[in-house]
Amino acid sequence: xxxxxxxxxxxxxxxxxxxxxxxxxxxxxxxxxxxxxxxxxxxxxxxxxxxxxxxxxxxxxxxxxxxxxxxxxxxxxxxxxxxxxxxxxxxxxxxxxxxxxxxxxxxxxxxxxxxxxxxxxxxxxxxxxxxxxxxxxxxxxxxxxxxxxxxxxxxxxxxxxxxxxxxxxxxxxxxxxxxxxxxxxxxxxxxxxxxxxxxxxxxxxxxxxxxxxxxxxxxxxxxxxxxxxxxxxxxxxxxxxxxxxxxxxxxxxx
Numbered sequence: 001x002x003x004x005x006x007x008x009x010x011x012x013x014x015x016x017x018x019x020x021x022x023x024x025x026x027x028x029x030x031x032x033x034x035x036x037x038x039x040x041x042x043x044x045x046x047x048x049x050x051x052x053x054x055x056x057x058x059x060x061x062x063x064x065x066x067x068x069x070x071x072x073x074x075x076x077x078x079x080x081x082x083x084x085x086x087x088x089x090x091x092x093x094x095x096x097x098x099x100x101x102x103x104x105x106x107x108x109x110x111x112x113x114x115x116x117x118x119x120x121x122x123x124x125x126x127x128x129x130x131x132x133x134x135x136x137x138x139x140x141x142x143x144x145x146x147x148x149x150x151x152x153x154x155x156x157x158x159x160x161x162x163x164x165x166x167x168x169x170x171x172x173x174x175x176x177x178x179x180x181x182x183x184x185x186x187x188x189x190x191x192x193x194x195x196x197x198x199x200x201x202x203x204x205x206x207x208x209x210x211x212x213x214x215x216x217x218x219x220x221x222x223x224x225x226x227x228x229x230x231x232x233x234x235x236x237x238x239x240x241x242x243x244x245x246x247x248x249x250x251x252x253x254x
Contacts, residue, residue: 018051018101021080024072026053033068033082041068043097051101053082062087062097073185077196080104116214118142122152122168142168143194147210150179151196153187158195160184166197172209172216177202 025031026045034040041062043055062068066084071077082099090096122140140154150166158164160181167176179197187194202210 018080018104019048021072021074021078021104022048022051022053022101024074024078025070025080027072031055031070033070035066035068046096052085053099053101055097055099056090056094057087057097059089059091059093059095062095068099073183076185077183078104116144116146118145118170118213120168120170122166124152124154124156124158125165125167126156126158127163127165140166141189142166145210145213147207147214148199149182149197150177150199151194153189153192153194155192157193158184163200164197170209170213172212173205175206175209177206177210 026048029045030042031045032040032042039061041058043057046054046056048054062084064084064086068082068084070080070082072080080101081103083102085098085100087095087097120142122142123137124140125135125137127135138154138156140152140156143151143153145151152166158181160183162181163178164181165176165178167174169175178200180200181195182198183196185194185196199210
């Protein structure tokens with residue numbers, strides 16, 4: 001049972017959506033969970049019954065009434081909060097715990113700023129090398145934006161952790177920001193990926209544009225979004241293969 005003072009949502013969450021998220025959280029049979037005090041632990045799924053997941057966890061890591069959180073990307077980052085219903089011994093080093101999914105939400109740590117839909121074509125410049133002098137440009141379509149982040153779709157495969165420049169001509173002006181790719185997922189457009197990025201210290205002009213986009217929502221949703229997606233789709237079909245951009249590691253001098 002929950003500890004005194006703990007809040008458990010009264011309204012049930014949708015079973016179909018929850019089951020899909022549980023499969024993502026426990027992809028491969030394992031999941032990394034975070035406790036309320038910030039500690040992390042790795043658990044192994046044994047069975048799933050609707051919103052209840054039975055796991056093997058390290059001994060003494062969980063206790064009845066504790067709330068833990070798991071995350072996944074579908075492609076948007078989601079968090080699933082579990083209530084530990086019971087814990088029983090399993091072995092000398094592990095315990096069996098029953099976790100009930102009681103809440104789902106967009107991952108709060110990646111949603112410090114409100115996001116608004118933004119359409120339109122963009123150019124993404126991928127920087128290579130230790131000094132990031134080498135670069136290559138790829139076509140993209142803006143998906144959404146906030147004061148602290150941007151999401152775009154592109155046919156290029158860019159590694160998480162890569163620093164790129166996103167440029168777009170919006171109704172509010174020329175946007176040019178340095179961003180860090182934080183996550184990558186599937187896009188609703190075939191042959192494309194969906195990227196979520198953290199903005200790295202935008203210049204004053206771009207910071208103003210991002211602030212005005214959020215302040216003007218939902219009015220600033222550009223009509224050319226569908227056309228840009230269609231154009232990008234045609235360009236993808238015309239190319240012999242998709243580009244792949246991975247982070248290059250600096251090799252020690254031989």
